[in-house]
Amino acid sequence: xxxxxxxxxxxxxRASELLQEIHNYCRDAGHPWGDVPKAKIRFPRGFIRPASGxxxxxxxxxxxxxxxxxxxTLILSDAILWxxxxxxxxxxxLEMLTKVYxxxxxxICESITKDYLRGFCGKNYKGxxxxxxxxxxxxxPLKTDLDWLWDTRNNMHLFLLSQREYKTEYDxxxxxxxVLAFRxxxxxxxxxxxxxxx
Numbered sequence: 658x659x660x661x662x663x664x665x666x667x668x669x670x671r672a673s674e675l676l677q678e679i680h681n682y683c684r685d686a687g688h689p690w691g692d693v694p695k696a697k698i699r700f701p702r703g704f705i706r707p708a709s710g711x712x713x714x715x716x717x718x719x720x721x722x723x724x725x726x727x728x729x730t731l732i733l734s735d736a737i738l739w740x741x742x743x744x745x746x747x748x749x750x751l752e753m754l755t756k757v758y759x760x761x762x763x764x765i766c767e768s769i770t771k772d773y774l775r776g777f778c779g780k781n782y783k784g785x786x787x788x789x790x791x792x793x794x795x796x797x798p799l800k801t802d803l804d805w806l807w808d809t810r811n812n813m814h815l816f817l818l819s820q821r822e823y824k825t826e827y828d829x830x831x832x833x834x835x836v837l838a839f840r841x842x843x844x845x846x847x848x849x850x851x852x853x854x855x
Contacts, residue, residue, distance in 0.1 A: 680786060700736075706731070706732070708728040708729060715846075716774060716847065717769075718769060719772060730761055730765060734761045737754055737757055740754055742752050752828065759806065759832065759835040762806060762839045764811075765809065766838070773852075774852075776796055782804075783807065786800045786804055792823040794848055794849050797843065799838065799841045799842065800833065802841065803842060805838070809831070
């Protein structure tokens with residue numbers, strides 16, 4: 658058991674050495690990319706939040722299948738987050754992890770707004786965020802961030818990009834802005850609840 662920062666530092670150093678040794682062995686054995694069951698590291702339990710907890714975060718989503726699919730996608734986001742904050746991965750690989758994380762949150766916000774406004778607003782994503790501002794469900798700063806999240810998410814269409822990926826800004830600020838936009842939408846819809854029919 659780790660009881661101090663000093664012990665943490667030593668444990669991290671040893672774990673890093675072992676991970677490198679495992680990789681070196683697999684590489685030297687001729688299968689650095691192959692599935693080697695004996696080389697699988699136990700992913701730490703307790704970091705990835707269960708689907709039930711994720712579903713509980715979005716009570717305003719009526720479609721049960723969509724609610725579960727969002728929960729499973731948030732589980733994926735936790736796995737990506739672990740790689741970002743518990744390893745020293747850096748440079749382009751870290752930027753691409755951030756990119757995937759942001760894409761996931763943008764897609765979830767798209768689905769949430771589509772479900773929430775079913776029967777009220779059949780417009781596209783930005784039309785839906787505009788509708789929510791007009792109905793005072795969200796404020797303008799949140800709309801700005803949600804629209805930015807959508808625009809960033811649309812960078813998944815690589816053929817539409819006018820510049821190289823490494824010139825984009827998939828960094829800590831980008832990550833935080835995406836998270837705050839997602840959480841802001843959830844908070845606003847939880848506060849408002851489903852819109853009354855009729």
